Amino acid sequence: MAMIKCAECGKEFSDRANACPNCGCPIEYQAEKSIGGEYHAADKLAPSVIVEHLTIAKELESERYTLQLAIAKIQSKINTLGYYNQFTPPKSVSVKKFFITALITLAILIPIYLVIDSPIFVSYLSNLTSNSYDTIDFMNNSVQIKIAISIIGPLCILAFTILNGSISAMRANSKYKNAVQQYNNLVNNDTARVNNENIQKQQLKQQINDMQDKINNISETLNQLYSLDIIHPKYRNMITVIRLLEYFDSGRCTALTGTGGAYNKYEKEIRQDTIISKLDTAINCLYQIRDTQYMLYESLEDCLDELGAITTQNDKLISTNQDISQNSAIAAYNSKIAASNTDALVFIEAYKGANGL
CATH class of the missing domain: 1.10.287 (Helix Hairpins)
Structure with missing residues (x-):
C-alpha cells in the first residue's frame, strides 16, 4: 500500500481508496494531477447541480444579450427621430x-x-x-x-x-x-x-438607461454565479454555457472535465469547426445552427422574439404619440429578469451554504 498526496487538499491518503477521505476528491483525478492534469472542484458535484448552475447562467446570459440588442435597436430608432422635413414654400405667380x-x-x-x-x-x-x-x-x-x-x-x-x-x-x-x-x-x-x-427621444434614452442598469445588475449576478468556480473562466460566455448545458441535457456528458467531459467535447467541436463559437456570427446565420446547436438556436429565437415585442410596442406608442414608458413588453421582460436574478441569488446562497463558502 502506498500513500499519495491529494491534489485538492494536500492531505495524504492510501492509493487503494476511491477518493480522498478528507475532501472527497476522486482517485482518478490524482493521476491527472500527477501528469499535469488539473482537478476541478465542480467534478465532486452531482450533474444536477451543474445543470442547474448552467441553466441559470444561460437565462441570465440570454437576458443580458436581449437587452444589449434592444439598446442597439432603440438607439437606431432615436437616430431617426426629431428631424424636420424640408418643405418648399409656394411662390406667388x-x-x-x-x-x-x-x-x-x-x-x-x-x-x-x-x-x-x-x-x-x-x-x-x-x-x-x-x-x-x-x-x-x-x-x-x-x-x-x-x-x-x-x-x-x-x-x-x-x-x-x-x-x-x-x-x-x-x-x-x-x-x-x-x-x-x-x-x-x-x-x-x-x-x-x-x-x-423630441419628448419620445428623451423617453427612449431613459429606456436605454434603465436597460443598461438591468444589464449591470445581471452582470453583477453573473459574476457572483461564476465566482463559485463551477465552470472554468474560459467557458463563461453565452454560447459556451448553452453548449455545455446541451451536452448535459442530452445525456452526452455527465461531467465537465475528463476525456469524455463537456470541456473536451466542446474543444473538439471548436477545432473541427462543427459549431459556431461567436455570438455575432450565430445571430446572423440562425437557421444554419438549428441542427448543430439547437439549444443556442432556441435561445436566440427567444431573444429575437422578446426584442421584437419590445420594439414593436415602442413603434406603436411612438406612432400614436403615447407615453413610451407604458411599454408593457418591457415591464413583462423586467419581471422575467427579476425572477431569473432571484433564482440565481437563491442558488448562490444555497451552494455556498452547502459547501461552507
Missing part, C-alpha cells in the same frame, strides 16, 4: 399670370383689330350701314366707322386685356393662398411631430 394672360389676349385681339380696322373691312361696314349710293355719303360713313374703330377698338382691347389678366391673376392668387395654407399646415404639423419626437 399672380403678377406673372396677369402679364402672361394679357400678352396672350393681346396676341389674339390685335390681329382681329387690324382686320377690322383695314380699309376693306371698313368699306364693307360702310356699305352695310349706308342708305344711299352717294359717294360723299359713303366716304363720310367710312370716316365715321374708321374713327369709331380707331377709338373703340383699342379701348375694348385694353379693357378686355386688363379684365382677362385680372381674372387670371385672381385665380392664381387664390391658388397661392390655398398653397400657403397647405404649406403652413405642413410646417405646423411637422413642428408638432418634431416636438413630440
Whole structure:
C-alpha cells in the first residue's frame, strides 16, 4: 500500500481508496494531477447541480444579450427621430399670370383689330350701314366707322386685356393662398411631430438607461454565479454555457472535465469547426445552427422574439404619440429578469451554504 498526496487538499491518503477521505476528491483525478492534469472542484458535484448552475447562467446570459440588442435597436430608432422635413414654400405667380394672360389676349385681339380696322373691312361696314349710293355719303360713313374703330377698338382691347389678366391673376392668387395654407399646415404639423419626437427621444434614452442598469445588475449576478468556480473562466460566455448545458441535457456528458467531459467535447467541436463559437456570427446565420446547436438556436429565437415585442410596442406608442414608458413588453421582460436574478441569488446562497463558502 502506498500513500499519495491529494491534489485538492494536500492531505495524504492510501492509493487503494476511491477518493480522498478528507475532501472527497476522486482517485482518478490524482493521476491527472500527477501528469499535469488539473482537478476541478465542480467534478465532486452531482450533474444536477451543474445543470442547474448552467441553466441559470444561460437565462441570465440570454437576458443580458436581449437587452444589449434592444439598446442597439432603440438607439437606431432615436437616430431617426426629431428631424424636420424640408418643405418648399409656394411662390406667388399672380403678377406673372396677369402679364402672361394679357400678352396672350393681346396676341389674339390685335390681329382681329387690324382686320377690322383695314380699309376693306371698313368699306364693307360702310356699305352695310349706308342708305344711299352717294359717294360723299359713303366716304363720310367710312370716316365715321374708321374713327369709331380707331377709338373703340383699342379701348375694348385694353379693357378686355386688363379684365382677362385680372381674372387670371385672381385665380392664381387664390391658388397661392390655398398653397400657403397647405404649406403652413405642413410646417405646423411637422413642428408638432418634431416636438413630440423630441419628448419620445428623451423617453427612449431613459429606456436605454434603465436597460443598461438591468444589464449591470445581471452582470453583477453573473459574476457572483461564476465566482463559485463551477465552470472554468474560459467557458463563461453565452454560447459556451448553452453548449455545455446541451451536452448535459442530452445525456452526452455527465461531467465537465475528463476525456469524455463537456470541456473536451466542446474543444473538439471548436477545432473541427462543427459549431459556431461567436455570438455575432450565430445571430446572423440562425437557421444554419438549428441542427448543430439547437439549444443556442432556441435561445436566440427567444431573444429575437422578446426584442421584437419590445420594439414593436415602442413603434406603436411612438406612432400614436403615447407615453413610451407604458411599454408593457418591457415591464413583462423586467419581471422575467427579476425572477431569473432571484433564482440565481437563491442558488448562490444555497451552494455556498452547502459547501461552507
